[in-house]
Amino acid sequence: MSQFGTEFCDHISIVRYVGDRWQTPSIEPLAPLPMHPASHVFHYASTCFEGFKAYRWKDGKARIFRLRDHVARMQKSAASLRLPVPGTELLAGMVTSLVAQQARNIPEPPSSLYLRPTLIGTLPNIGAAAAPSTEATLFVLASPVGDYFAGGTATLKLLVEDQRARTTQHLGSTKTGGNYAAALGPTLDAKEKYGVDQVLFCPNGDVQETGAANFLLISDDEIITKPLDESFLHGMTRDSILKLGAELGYKISEKNFTVAELLEWVSTFEATLSGTAACLSPVGALVYKGKEIPVRDGSPGANTAKLQKVLQDIQYGLREDTHGWLTVAG
Numbered sequence: 001m002s003q004f005g006t007e008f009c010d011h012i013s014i015v016r017y018v019g020d021r022w023q024t025p026s027i028e029p030l031a032p033l034p035m036h037p038a039s040h041v042f043h044y045a046s047t048c049f050e051g052f053k054a055y056r057w058k059d060g061k062a063r064i065f066r067l068r069d070h071v072a073r074m075q076k077s078a079a080s081l082r083l084p085v086p087g088t089e090l091l092a093g094m095v096t097s098l099v100a101q102q103a104r105n106i107p108e109p110p111s112s113l114y115l116r117p118t119l120i121g122t123l124p125n126i127g128a129a130a131a132p133s134t135e136a137t138l139f140v141l142a143s144p145v146g147d148y149f150a151g152g153t154a155t156l157k158l159l160v161e162d163q164r165a166r167t168t169q170h171l172g173s174t175k176t177g178g179n180y181a182a183a184l185g186p187t188l189d190a191k192e193k194y195g196v197d198q199v200l201f202c203p204n205g206d207v208q209e210t211g212a213a214n215f216l217l218i219s220d221d222e223i224i225t226k227p228l229d230e231s232f233l234h235g236m237t238r239d240s241i242l243k244l245g246a247e248l249g250y251k252i253s254e255k256n257f258t259v260a261e262l263l264e265w266v267s268t269f270e271a272t273l274s275g276t277a278a279c280l281s282p283v284g285a286l287v288y289k290g291k292e293i294p295v296r297d298g299s300p301g302a303n304t305a306k307l308q309k310v311l312q313d314i315q316y317g318l319r320e321d322t323h324g325w326l327t328v329a330g
């Protein structure tokens, strides 16, 4: 299968917000969107999105993972950007009808259908820098994706950045394009300078997350990660792993920790990134102040693999979904 995010289903679900109300959504052929050059999103970045997956089970029907929670997160993002907030039934319905229509195009697990609801401000007004976009377009794009680790599990190397932040404090938990724009420069600089894969942002020593994934430390009996606050994105993968980890007997320690503690703990803890695209991505080394520090012996850990398997078994229909995380479509 082609590279993640480059292949698309031939239809999208789309709806517009005009005159203070949402119109009726429709499924339309995938095509370029005609946009006014003065659209709010082009100038003032009024945009947010979601990312989650649907899996095709042996019965031919698709199962969407944590749909309601992703819809709620998107509503939160939209509200924080003062964009029109889509109703729960509107957005969930757009996703499930598109997935149902595309169910036969979903490749079998570990492949899946990646779903990308996107909301943009379309008000044609370049004088609205300090005003909300009162017109918007909401669409759901669908992309068949293969196994992220088809080439084998490579461990990642992260630069520990203890000065710069990924984004601003008040937009940290908003899934918005501007946050990626803010993380891009520092991440590319770090790749060039240190040969790392990602930057772990730890402003003033507070270990937060990378540009697009949460960060967890895992031992044989404990999972450590930052507690929820406004500074970072509240990942559904993070949340699912913490819930499953607790059931498997791990002590769940949601606590703030410093770079100094991190550097000490990685001699015994596994480290991993978490996010929908790759699930868990083991970290093999950190780079701090020009020095490379291995995470344990640098190889992927057994606890990370075990937790990932438990989560994926639920997504693939091989283990009971006791949390009601899956929505049937198709």
Ligand SMILES: *Cc1c(COP(=O)(O)O)cnc(C)c1O
Pocket: 051, 175, 209, 210, 211, 212, 213, 214, 233, 234, 235, 236, 237, 238, 274, 275, 276, 277
């Ligand atoms: C989307 C995202 C994540 C991961 O969230 P999941 O719900 O697990 O996919 C983590 N950090 C950032 C900055 C993100 O945008």
